[in-house]
Amino acid sequence: MNKLLGHLAYLEIASPDPEASARFYEERFGMRVIDRIDGKIYLRSWGDYYRHSLVISAGPDAALKTMAWRTENAEALDELVERVENVGGVRGEWTPSSPGVGRAYSFTGPFGHNMTLLWEIEDYVAEPGYESVYPDRPEKRSSHGAAPRFLDHVTIACSDVDGFATWYAQTLGFRIMARTVLDEAPVTVFSVLTTNEKSHDLGIVLDTSTTPGRLHHIAFWVDHPEDLVRTADLLIENGVPIEYGPSIHGIGEQHFLYFREPSTLRVEVNSGGYRNYVPDWRARTWKPSDGANSFFRNWNMPDSMMEAFPAAAGLTATEQGASPELRAALANPWSTTTSAR
Numbered sequence: 001m002n003k004l005l006g007h008l009a010y011l012e013i014a015s016p017d018p019e020a021s022a023r024f025y026e027e028r029f030g031m032r033v034i035d036r037i038d039g040k041i042y043l044r045s046w047g048d049y050y051r052h053s054l055v056i057s058a059g060p061d062a063a064l065k066t067m068a069w070r071t072e073n074a075e076a077l078d079e080l081v082e083r084v085e086n087v088g089g090v091r092g093e094w095t096p097s098s099p100g101v102g103r104a105y106s107f108t109g110p111f112g113h114n115m116t117l118l119w120e121i122e123d124y125v126a127e128p129g130y131e132s133v134y135p136d137r138p139e140k141r142s143s144h145g146a147a148p149r150f151l152d153h154v155t156i157a158c159s160d161v162d163g164f165a166t167w168y169a170q171t172l173g174f175r176i177m178a179r180t181v182l183d184e185a186p187v188t189v190f191s192v193l194t195t196n197e198k199s200h201d202l203g204i205v206l207d208t209s210t211t212p213g214r215l216h217h218i219a220f221w222v223d224h225p226e227d228l229v230r231t232a233d234l235l236i237e238n239g240v241p242i243e244y245g246p247s248i249h250g251i252g253e254q255h256f257l258y259f260r261e262p263s264t265l266r267v268e269v270n271s272g273g274y275r276n277y278v279p280d281w282r283a284r285t286w287k288p289s290d291g292a293n294s295f296f297r298n299w300n301m302p303d304s305m306m307e308a309f310p311a312a313a314g315l316t317a318t319e320q321g322a323s324p325e326l327r328a329a330l331a332n333p334w335s336t337t338t339s340a341r
Helices: 018-028 074-086 161-172 225-237 324-329
Strands: 005-015 032-037 040-044 054-058 063-071 093-095 104-108 114-118 150-158 175-181 188-194 202-206 214-221 242-248 254-260 266-272 284-286
Touching (some): 005 018, 018 040, 063 150, 063 214, 150 266, 161 175, 161 202, 225 254, 225 266
Parallel strands (some): 005 054, 150 202, 214 266
Antiparallel strands (some): 040 054, 093 104, 104 114, 150 214, 254 266
8 A cells, every 4th residue: 555644633622611621732731722713722833834733622521523634645535535435344424624624534433533534734824923933843933831842643542452553554554563462461452553754643552441432642742851841840830730751651762741631631742752764664562561651661650541531431551551450351261351462
């Protein structure tokens, strides 16, 4: 398959209080509200090349509404739609133009996650006072102390990590970069996929709930690891607790920081990590004991990181592995709640 997907363009999330979430992203995190249209709030980071990278709409719980991916060209969009319907066995629909976005195709994948495919998207042109002196920058660097540069990735939760990864790789052309398999049993609890040279722009964690389409976190990029430390400092000083980090993941080798916004949704900030240009890369298999989650193998993830959105009965794993409760739920035979690998 020729390369058809370019990269993650924007995310739409739900919040019980969109205005409270938007204020958090502006005041605490350093993004900017660029529009309010038909009840939706559009935000951007200073380094986003498109008009927006985050859309917030109203919903009863924190949740993922859609993850929007730009194709390599207009022809790739039509080819991907054909593959979704004929190879993937899923039917979607062409959607009307939305703010900053032209012709697009929306579908719900086999594990309940909505995805939007698009080619036409509006390049951002800085308003007066926001122009950068550097031609490659869409706008000048933010003066906010945190201020991510741009959207980095999204991590979802589903009942079959390998099944999800395989469908998205075979149907849409994602590269499967790595997976985490429990030390105790042949169960895949985490995997990362990419559309480009990054270690991942789509992550998957194991979810034993019966609620489809759940979200684990959204992530933004900053230039330097020191930016994560400063962001953690600023958040704590302003009453926002840190959920996990700063530290370094083994998979991807990225510096990370996790916290929550007012809807309870988990937000990650990333920096660093490797670049992989190998066209015939074979996915590497990690175990939690290899440091899949913690590069230095000396820091356990808090139990709160096992939560996904919207809230549902069930347990979620991560690259750290599984909690004792989840391991008990996955007791032999292993295939009762997830596919054995």
